[in-house]
């Protein structure tokens with residue numbers, strides 16, 4: 001039984017990363033199909049897969065078509081109840097769904113000002129008040145969960161909530177945003193998770209540059225690594 005997962009470039013597509021992290025950490029096999037976001041044939045490629053306009057999309061083994069990351073997460077939680085994909089405690093499980101939904105339509109200033117490029121980090125980024133407000137909310141969400149669970153992930157072990165918050169954690173790292181020690185430890189746990197490392201290694205093989213993701217004239221500096 002395998003899932004077909006349609007993704008964009010692994011260095012750029014943060015939504016695709018979320019979908020990957022909804023499967024790989026839980027040993028759920030996927031076959032990856034890669035398309036070029038914002039390339040000339042992007043919308044046709046997505047349509048040929050059977051999805052609509054955006055990546056990620058998933059074809060389930062039974063032929064279901066899931067064209068949104070929330071639906072993908074919901075399905076994984078539903079189909080794999082024994083893999084620890086969501087917290088087992090019902091209250092924490094509900095909270096995890098709440099913060100996943102908040103991420104899905106929130107953090108817009110941070111997401112807009114700080115596009116993901118896992119091949120680099122940027123020096124000299126000056127955050128706006130909106131970005132700092134999103135960082136503060138990220139800290140609040142993360143601290144509430146981790147102070148209760150003890151970490152290293154939001155609910156202790158890696159869950160779908162971490163899949164959704166991973167690209168926010170990498171943004172804090174790669175844009176040199178202010179981070180508490182809890183946030184730093186969380187970001188380290190994310191970027192050293194084997195499934196994240198596999199994804200980023202594939203992204204490092206990519207060479208294409210997408211102008212809208214370029215933060216020039218900011219200086220490119222190495223992506224933070226942890227020994």
Ligand SMILES: N[C@@H](CCC(=O)N[C@@H](CS)C(=O)NCC(=O)O)C(=O)O
Nearest residue numbers: 013014015053054055056068069070
């Ligand atoms: N709501 C979608 C958003 C996905 C999304 O915006 N993906 C980006 C790539 S990271 C995309 O396909 N953009 C193309 C476009 O918006 O035209 C989800 O959660 O899956």
